[in-house]
Amino acid sequence: MRAFRIVPVATAAVVLAGCAAGTAPHSAPPGADVDLSGQTVEVAAVWADDEQASFERVLDEFERQTGAEVTYVSGGDELPTVLSTRLVGGAPPDVAIVSQPALVHSMAADGALVPLDAATDALITEQFGPVWKEWGTVEGTLYGFVFKATNKSTVWYDTEQLGEDFVPPADWDAFVDLLRTRSDLGGTPLSVGGADGWTLTDWFENVYLQTAGAQMYDKLAEHEIPWTDDSVRVAMETLGRAFQPQFMPGGRASALQTEFADSVVDVFGDDPKAEIVFEADFVAGVIAESTSATVGRDALFFPFPSIGDTSSVITGGDTVVALTDRPATAALVRFLASSQAAAIWVERGGFISPNREVALEGYPDETTRRIAEDLVNAQNPRFDMSDLMPTSLGATRGDGFWRAMQDYLADPARLPQILSDLEAEATAAYARR
Incomplete structure (x- = not known):
């Protein structure tokens, strides 16, 4: 591998120095079987x-x-701003990989995106489940695909605290009973990172998908039904059964001051305060970086508990889109869509591909394999609702959906007013969309 030199984002961030020798294998991935010598491609x-x-x-x-x-170009959390600035200046990167489908839709509506070509479309149809193609489609035209996905329906627990005979709860009722039993024994079983509002929206999305169903989930995400709809109240009250103050270390106030990473450390650190934490597969990364626990031995997970006869998977991810109509751009996008490209990162860890042709054996450990298998084989997956909303509503710290969930955690009795206020914000946000 070559050496890379880091450059500020404003000057194009990362420049690849030199070009390694070598010839393409006989079975080159789609998009990588063309001679592009002398051509450049910029990816943000x-x-x-x-x-x-x-x-x-x-x-x-x-x-x-x-x-x-x-x-x-590494744009980090400021990538939407970087892209907007570059587009206004008439010099967009060739390829962008963005985390919000709502941004993909708005860029497509503004004419900033180039539709994927027929060869890439065919590859995605062959190697991805239909729902993944739907999320990259705007008004019937395919503009992108999810390259790096996450499974947001995993609940993690400390094996030492819960014991070797622990059996994960079969459904939501059993999950709440587990929390109550552990609390009655004098513990505070559930760690909640309420300072980061997005963790709370993930909780809601998993519950709402199961209590209201996929069609209602889609309607709420598009604001085709109001946040004051009875289905929202039912989901919030169902979630409230787990959000009891006696279940959380320090109660509601402490949960609202606990950031996501700290909520994981509070379970798997040297001085644990809780036994269970909910969040996506990237919990494993926090465990590895911030604790001495070992994923797959000290830290295990179970799927988000089903409610009734329904089970579900909430996912998020990073979508590849093209902003220029150049042969090198199309070739890179097609290459990234292939299972061969995904397998390179899969083997390095910290990556889940929604491409169903990526071999599960390529994942570096059994835990990641199980998480990836659950995601790829999910019968009813839905994208993170907050990422489908206008950014002002779904991804703004201290405002919108995030703030509403924090308000509910702080005081469930205020639910009618919380939902009324959220509906007013949603009406304004979708009107500006």
Whole structure:
């Protein structure tokens, strides 16, 4: 692998220095079987640090097989702003990888995106489940696909605290009973990172999908039904059964001051305060970075408890889109859509691909394999609702959906007013969309 030199985002962030020798294998991935010598491609995404290093390995292989030179721009949380500025200036990157489908839709509506070509469309149809294609489609035109996905329907627990005979709860009633039993024994079983409002929206989305169903979930995400709908109240009250103050270390006030990473450490750290924490597969990364616990031994997970006869998976992810109509752009997008490209990052860890042709054996451990299998085989997956909403409503710290969930955690008795206020914000946000 080549050495990479880090440059500020404003000057294109990361420049690949040099080009490694080598020839393409006989079974080159789609998009990497063309000669692009002398051509350049610029990619902008959110990833930095270890994620950036892993993605650069993927880009390395594309360069090696095509002769193209790829420049990577790490925009982090400011990527939407970076893209907006570049578009206004008439110099967008060739490829962008964004986390919010709502941003994909708005960019497509503004004419900023180039539809994916027929070959890439066919590849995605062949290797991805239909729902993943739907999330990249705007008004019947395919503009993107999810390259890196996450399973947001996993509940993690400390094996030492719960004991070797622990059996994960079969459904939501059993989950609430588990929390009550552990609380009655003098513990505070559930760690909640309420300072980060997005963790609370993830809780709601899992419960709402199961209590209201997929069609209602889609309608609420598009604001085709109001937040004052009775289905929302039912889901919130169902969630409230788990959000009892006696179940959480320090009660409601402490949960609202606990950030996501700290909620994980509160379960798996050297001085645990709780036994169970809910969040996505990236909990494993926090455990590895911030505790001495070992995922797969000290830290295990079970799927989000089903409610009634329904089970579900909430997912999020990073969507690849094209902003220029160049052969090198199309080739890179098609390469990233392939199972061969995904497998490079899969083997390095910290990555789940929704591509169903990626071999489960390629994942580095049994825990990740199970999480990936649950996601790829999910019968009723839905994308993170907050990422489907206008950013002002679904992804703004201290406002909108995030704040409403924090308000509910703080005082469930205020639910009617909380939902009324959220509905007013949603009406204004979708009107501006």
